[in-house]
Amino acid sequence: MTIDALYDGLNYQDFYIGKVTQVYRSNCIAQIDNLSLMSDRSKFNPSFLPNTINNYVLVESTLGIFLGEIYENKASRKNIFEISSGDVDVKSNDYQEVCIDTIALMPNGASKFQLAGFNTLGITDKVYLATDSAYKLFLASLEFCGDDEEPLPPFATYLNKSKAEVSLKPSTLFNRHLMCIGATNSGKSTTALAILDKVVSTKRKALIIDPTGEYRNAFSDDEITKLTLGVDTTVAPGKISMEQWEKLFETENSSQGAVLSEAITSLRYMRKIGSDTCYYKVGEDIEEIQEKIASVGKDDVDFDISRLPEQIQLESVCEPDRDSNYNFKYRYDTLKANMNASLVQKIQYQMTNTKFLTFFSDNPDMYNLLDVIDEFVRLPDASLYIDTSTLGASEGIGGMIIDLVSTFVMSKKEVCPFVFFIDEVHRYAKSRYSDKDYHGGLTLLAREGRKKGIFLYLTTQNPKDVSPILFGQIGTLLIHRLMLNDEIRAVESHLDDYAIKHVRKLNQGEVILTSVNLLHNMFIHVNKSPRTQYNVTPTL
Template structure:
């Protein structure tokens, strides 16, 4: 590709600005031919306004055609400048443009690519970008090299005369997508608009909806719908011992083993139709061990409400002489914290509403297993019954994440969690955040699990999780601490614009884009229950 082929409708001399006069590692300076070059003009059907910033230029170099963006436009203030302006001698004034090099197109390329360590040279000619150049740039925005079909447009460019934005699914999701913004900034509307295009493209989606605002957004033909705690529960018998340990966030010492013994005892009781805990004090050791060994693989269900009492009943030991269990006060003291933790979960949350055995209701883990192994099927889970502040919500999401990562032969899907800040904080563990989402963020891409998260505050998710997010759609944020959290994902100019975004406007930053892009997200026609009541 040569520069003359980009300016085939009108000679490139009409777009000439000047020459590169200084080159630095982070930017370059262009010496403009004279002040009159920066005056507004019309060429064919193009309108050029070069006396401002944030427009594109191209540099004709021996290495290829460089693409740059003007971020500073200045004229050195002096007495000579004022005299020249007063007497109309604009040809003696030489403005300077600071440009950031964002791409290069060599003679063998048809699109711009990242310049890496290459940059422009002194004295090379600079031209305004015409429509052909801008079109090439828009085609080059994505750095992903997959051959997949682009999604339908969910937004328009703010700074490109409302040109439609069309991106590949991998551009948005292959390094996970995080949508963040203050209340009423358009965050949920953007999420639904993207989901609309993903489901419309027949991609698999697993949706966790904590508020129920998406419950009528999709038809039964498009997606299977479950309501956690109403028509869907988590059967205790479907969880492994490791999953119970994750659920109650046991420590790395003896709590996991004690919890496993208590669950095994309750399974024995349930097998024999007894609705009480198994008392071990005074029982024959050999006979009780033989009875517990009779539990088969299918004897999995038990009464979760008896768990604290059973953990307390596990405080027994074998005497040096004798054949019966005796009470062990040392073990009782060691197990007391686990008893308190499990008791609090069962008595002060909706835990028992979701963890119970009922063959008439859907089992959540069975439904998820069917979903991940079935192509072209999406699943919606209404989790609004979990409550906004209860830790049981985070526990269930953590359970789902650990279950997903343990599966093989998964059909790739997008894992969407709205208002993820409800599920990230750990209230009962020694650690501040649940670990399941971090595990998905780190290892999920290898198995075809791509996160799509939304939150009002980036500080409410683990810094490790945020660090794994390769793509961010940032709506308006106003608090300095929140902006500071995402500062590493933005350039200096974008950081200053975050507070100025209107509702529905956003900055899309990604490792899969040649540069940050500014969007105006289009609201889709699907039903969404997120309207703010009027006083």
């Protein structure tokens, strides 16, 4: 494309402002020739402010046409009023300079911009003010992937003066997983709903896990299947792996993990023999008990979870001292009992939430969580919403559900591609009790899910709360306002100097979008979706 074509219908000479006079590795400086153009703005669109920075210019060079951004604008006149008074009678030693950062290049013969790379401007190259349409052409060249893909309807506008609508292809946002970061109240959930709205309303698939219930009325029942755990949805305890139980009850060390496992096996044995009591071991013959426990097969998975605290107490047994009486019966062990006390208390506390017990009741009259997910992954345009807020806010339960769902969807062979949205993923970060990483299933999904068509969309307040492996898999970030140095440091590698300076200054709903799928960072303002969302901060 020639420079003439870029000013479609206009005389490009009208936009000429000056020539490049200095070229550096990281920037260029141009001297303004056409001061009358710089001072008289009446001819231009009001979005154009030539006396300041962040304007765009086009530079005609031998390599092609560069798109540059003005980041410094300086006049050397002693008396600044001469410029504003429109006095164009310039004295020879007075001049105005602009510093230009080259962002993109349209090589000769091409019709799209690409990254400028190592290409630089040359001295005496001519500089023209860019029009909004040239900038929009640049925006249209920003996306690398999904050439034949239909973009999502616009969910935001650009923050620069062109105020163009942001309409991105789903693969730009999601194909290397998306993470939204920002301080509390910065607008992460609002942004999430604005994007999910476009995903769901264009019949793309989404699986939404909502730990606070704030999206419960955002979508209609026709658009999405809604599940509320412990209210209309249950799961069979037998489907939960031992590791997931440990996560759920946040076991503090391996001995608590072991006793939890023993107690569950004992209850599985009781279910197998058709009894609903606990298994009393004190005074019983050791060999006999071990034989019975060993008979629990891999199909005998169900048990009565409400008996778990009591059963853990009953597991506080040990072998007696060997003496000449050949007494091989279990005796009560106070030491073990004390060690298990905190675990028992934790489980008892969880069970005070009646929804918790209902969730694990495997009630056949309710939805079965895993069956619904199984159906969801196979249907081409279905979406699913899971409200986990009813089960309480503990990290254990949330982490366990994420792990359960992640490993379950990963085990499926045929998956219709979907966006897996988890709000406030920092809730499922490392446990307070152990230093184990709490993202086993999620990390697996981040690593392998893309090949199956499972794309993560996570939001978090602090990127440090997610495991470095998971964070390393994220290719696209929506960055809201961040205030703390260590949070900014965590996203530093995704941003350039300009963006880093602005992270603290973003208003509610303003976002820096940075992605491996984009040519350049985007500064956007997300348009709040009209759908219902329960996130208003009450006033005192």
